[in-house]
Amino acid sequence: AQSVTQLGSHVSVSEGALVLLRCNYSSSVPPYLFWYVQYPNQGLQLLLKYTSAATLVKGINGFEAEFKKSETSFHLTKPSAHMSDAAEYFCAVSRGSQGNLIFGKGTKLSVKP
Amino acid sequence: DVKVTQSSRYLVKRTGEKVFLECVQDMDHENMFWYRQDPGLGLRLIYFSYDVKMKEKGDIPEGYSVSREKKERFSLILESASTNQTSMYLCASSTTWTGGLETQYFGPGTRLLVL
Numbered sequence: 001a002q003s004v005t006q007l008g009s010h011v012s013v014s015e016g017a018l019v020l021l022r023c024n025y026s027s028s029v030p031p032y033l034f035w036y037v038q039y040p041n042q043g044l045q046l047l048l049k050y051t052s053a054a055t056l057v058k059g060i061n062g063f064e065a066e067f068k069k070s071e072t073s074f075h076l077t078k079p080s081a082h083m084s085d086a087a088e089y090f091c092a093v094s095r096g097s098q099g100n101l102i103f104g105k106g107t108k109l110s111v112k113p
Numbered sequence: 114d115v116k117v118t119q120s121s122r123y124l125v126k127r128t129g130e131k132v133f134l135e136c137v138q139d140m141d142h143e144n145m146f147w148y149r150q151d152p153g154l155g156l157r158l159i160y161f162s163y164d165v166k167m168k169e170k171g172d173i174p175e176g177y178s179v180s181r182e183k184k185e186r187f188s189l190i191l192e193s194a195s196t197n198q199t200s201m202y203l204c205a206s207s208t209t210w211t212g213g214l215e216t217q218y219f220g221p222g223t224r225l226l227v228l
Binding site for chain 1: 117146148153154156157158161171203205212213214216217218219220221222
């Protein structure tokens with residue numbers, strides 16, 4: 001069965017610092033992995049997704065994630081945090097039927113000026 | 114631009130009331146989903162539908178039912194609201210399954226408080 005684990009429910013960084021949000025997955029088949037972002041008082045929107053075409057995936061707003069099979073990880077990074085990046089971030093894995101996703105518990109990112 | 118709308122942003126109901134949460138998408142998507150979001154628990158799937166009049170239970174269906182009479186509309190029903198159903202409810206839609214790569218598009222959510 002598939003699952004995802006997000007390490008750290010809260011991450012705080014200074015503006016301009018590196019953002020690293022961790023996600024580890026468990027899957028019995030090659031996984032399809034997603035990162036979604038939820039800005040305050042909004043629904044979720046897709047940041048990026050891993051489709052097996054390339055291990056380094058670039059998304060919107062300067063975010064990227066690297067799929068590492070040996071580490072069963074799909075960590076999200078951004079070289080330089082901006083105040084507008086403050087949000088909650090969710091890692092998800094495709095369950096494999098009818099487009100279902102299994103979501104992690106989320107990581108809330110705070111950005112200090 | 115893709116759009117998923119939910120009938121209410123905030124809702125306050127009494128214990129025992131029947132509650133309807135409505136979701137409408139304008140993208141002609143086959144799949145629609147209802148999640149609840151609670152702090153520290155992430156998103157949990159309540160029900161989903163892959164076609165009109167079709168529905169499947171998700172991970173936490175107890176206390177909920179759904180209705181999909183038209184392709185664009187998916188309703189979540191709390192038959193008898195209880196305080197433990199106080200939560201944020203998110204609706205999403207996606208195209209039909211093509212292997213698991215489909216993007217889900219989310220509505221803004223309905224924050225339900227049951228007193």
